[in-house]
Amino acid sequence: MKTLGLLMVSFFITGFAFGQNTKTIKPVKKVNKIVTPVTSQPAVTSEELEQKVGEQASESPVHVTDIDGNLYPQIKIGNQVFLAGNLKVTHFKNGDPIPLITENELWNNATQPGYCFLFNNQENITEYGVLYNFYVVTDSRGVCPEGWKVPSYNEWKTLQSYLETQGLNAGALKIPGFTYWTEPNEGATNTTGFNGKGSGSRVTNFGGKNDSGLCWSSTEYDAGKSWSFGLVYIHSGLVASTNPKTSGFSVRCMKE
Numbered sequence: 001m002k003t004l005g006l007l008m009v010s011f012f013i014t015g016f017a018f019g020q021n022t023k024t025i026k027p028v029k030k031v032n033k034i035v036t037p038v039t040s041q042p043a044v045t046s047e048e049l050e051q052k053v054g055e056q057a058s059e060s061p062v063h064v065t066d067i068d069g070n071l072y073p074q075i076k077i078g079n080q081v082f083l084a085g086n087l088k089v090t091h092f093k094n095g096d097p098i099p100l101i102t103e104n105e106l107w108n109n110a111t112q113p114g115y116c117f118l119f120n121n122q123e124n125i126t127e128y129g130v131l132y133n134f135y136v137v138t139d140s141r142g143v144c145p146e147g148w149k150v151p152s153y154n155e156w157k158t159l160q161s162y163l164e165t166q167g168l169n170a171g172a173l174k175i176p177g178f179t180y181w182t183e184p185n186e187g188a189t190n191t192t193g194f195n196g197k198g199s200g201s202r203v204t205n206f207g208g209k210n211d212s213g214l215c216w217s218s219t220e221y222d223a224g225k226s227w228s229f230g231l232v233y234i235h236s237g238l239v240a241s242t243n244p245k246t247s248g249f250s251v252r253c254m255k256e
Contacts, residue, residue: 066145067091074255075193078162080155081255083148084195086129086215090115092141098132108204110246113139118200118209127180128199128209131248134226137216144253151254153219153240156229160238163192170196171236182210187236196231202248214241214249 063071064083068091072083091097101107101114113136118124136143137150144150151159163172171187173194178185180197190196198210208214214230221227221242228249230239243249 064145064148067093067095072253073193077159077192077194080159080162082151082159082194083253084193086197086199086213087132087143087251087253088125088129089143090130092139092143093146094141096141098136098143104205107133107202107248108246110135116202116248118202119206128197129250131200131202132216132251133248134216134245137218137226137251138220143251147256148253149256150216150218150251153217153227155254156217156227156238156240163238169236170231170238173238174231174236178210180210182233185233198231198233199250203243214243214247215252216249 062074064074065071066087066089068089070088072085074081075084089098090100098113098115101110101116102120107114107116110133113133115130115132115136118128118131132143142149160170163169168191169187172189172191173196174181174185174188175190175195175197176185176188181188182198197213198208199213200207200209201212201214210233212230212232214228217227217229219227224244225242226245228241228243228247230241232239
């Protein structure tokens with residue numbers, strides 16, 4: 001399992017590096033610099049910063065219900081609000097069923113929406129949610145609850161930047177300990193209440209349980225690949241990577 005986890009992490013980091021070396025040009029928004037007087041402030045410890053983020057995360061304790069009746073707490077991180085759990089729904093927002101695909105050959109050649117349970121074991125839905133291909137993410141019927149959406153590449157990057165401004169890293173998104181993560185579960189504190197778990201994936205085959213947890217963004221990379229963001233057990237970064245649209249990853253919804 002460790003060998004598989006290391007191979008997957010290597011794949012994710014390689015995908016990230018490949019995505020960063022492309023010559024895609026993103027528009028740059030010009031921001032007028034505002035200079036404010038500098039005042040003397042007492043030093044703030046990392047523990048105080050984590051407490052600040054934790055208090056902010058608890059401002060939105062109301063639960064959200066999906067079309068199947070699953071309940072999710074919502075948490076605020078900076079100016080963004082996320083569901084504090086991976087999506088479990090098996091129907092689109094309008095009630096249409098999402099096709100369940102269990103066979104590997106059908107999954108790997110899919111060009112239409114599909115979902116599966118990790119290792120095709122329905123019992124995994126309780127702790128890890130459902131795995132979806134990218135065609136579910138972009139389907140016009142919508143997979144997130146009303147008023148929610150799949151975060152874009154830039155919105156995931158906003159989350160990452162906010163943590164950095166607070167002196168934190170993506171370890172603040174991971175549940176600590178070794179129930180949902182393989183050792184060493186580097187940097188895990190779950191300060192934000194995001195409840196990130198090693199929910200695994202389906203890329204050709206199933207794998208990565210407790211080693212990695214990847215979530216789709218809504219942003220395509222090219223005709224065959226799309227962006228995802230992931231947490232891994234061996235470091236505390238938020239890893240951006242490009243993966244085939246047929247990959248099975250988690251979905252973490254964000255408030256519109």
